[in-house]
Amino acid sequence: MANVAIEALICDCDGVLIDSEAVAASVLVRELEARWPGAAVAPVLMPLLGQRIERVLGGTSEALGRQLSEADVAAIRAVAEREAAEAPLFPGVAAALEAISLTKACASNSYTAVVRGVLxxxxxxxxxxxxxxxxxxxxxxxxxxxxxxxxxRGLNVAPQACIVVEDSVTGVSAARAAGMTVLGFVGGAHVGGDAHALELREVGAQAIFDDMRMLPALVAEWIDRTQARTA
Incomplete structure (x- = not known):
């Protein structure tokens, strides 16, 4: 595959721009435990983070042999989205984005209206x-x-011209399947130690970092690497 120059930076939203994944996880666990007293929800649910809320709830329900109605799913999702949307920005996010001259996009497993509101x-x-x-x-x-x-497609660039910032196994897997360079961010409150960084590397993250203030230098490093390969 021919190397192409880096033209775009694509960021996930939850867990990358805002520290929301721990908030959403807490809401989902709380709501399911209220509906399923005595169920060990957290150990099943936490590895599913990064997927759509419906899939997280469905996977947890299946694993625990429990049931949720469509009304339950809609109600839980609404609470999780409302509380997660109020989560704070990661320190240094705005300055990092300001310092990077690439065209920027946001790609999320959430809903467009929710992400627009957060931004x-x-x-x-x-x-x-x-x-x-x-x-x-x-x-x-x-x-x-x-x-x-x-x-x-929306940016009118090749996938290989994109650098992605992701925090989850689900997101890294998606970006790598698209043929993009992926930087794995592990600075969120939902990240539990070195194991998560290892999981991101195992599914294809090419670099790992835990402070958004490091992002401009990492992006510049990957641009330089690409330019060296294409020279």
């Missing part, structure tokens, strides 16, 4: 504009590559 609330729309690609506009959510391929 607007945190004054990040100035970096992403209308370049928002979410699971509700594609056939298959992450870990399928559809969201990332849609982002590349």
């Amino acid at each position: 607007a609330r945190n004054d990040l729309t100035r970096f992403f504009g209308e370049r928002i690609y979410c699971a509700d506009i594609v056939a298959k959510p992450k870990p399928a590559p559809d969201v990332y391929l849609a982002a590349a």
Whole structure:
């Protein structure tokens, strides 16, 4: 495969721009434990984070042999999205995005309206504009590559010209399946030690970092590597 110059930076939203995954996980565990007294929810649910909430709930239900109605799923999702959307930005996010001159997009497994609201609330729309690609506009959510391929098409760049920032196994798997370079971010409150970094590397993250203030230097390093290969 021919090397191409890096042209775009694509960021996940939850767990990358805002520290929301721990909030969402806490809500999901709380709501399921209320419905299933005595069930060991957390050990089953936590490894599923990064997927659509419906899939997290469905996978947890199946693993524990429990049932959720469509109304339960809708109600839990609404609470999780509302509380997670209020999570704080990671320190240094805005300055990092400001320092990177690449075209930027946001690609999320959430819903477009939710992500637009998060970006607007945190004054990040100035970096992403209308370049928002979410699971509700594609056939298959992450870990399928559809969201990332849609982002590349929308930006009119080759997938190989994109650097992605992801925090989950699901997201890294999706971006790598799309043929993109992936930087794994492990600075979120939901990340539990070195094991998560190892999992991200195992599914294809090419670098791991835990502080958003490191992002500009990492992106510059990968641009330099690509330029060296294409020279």
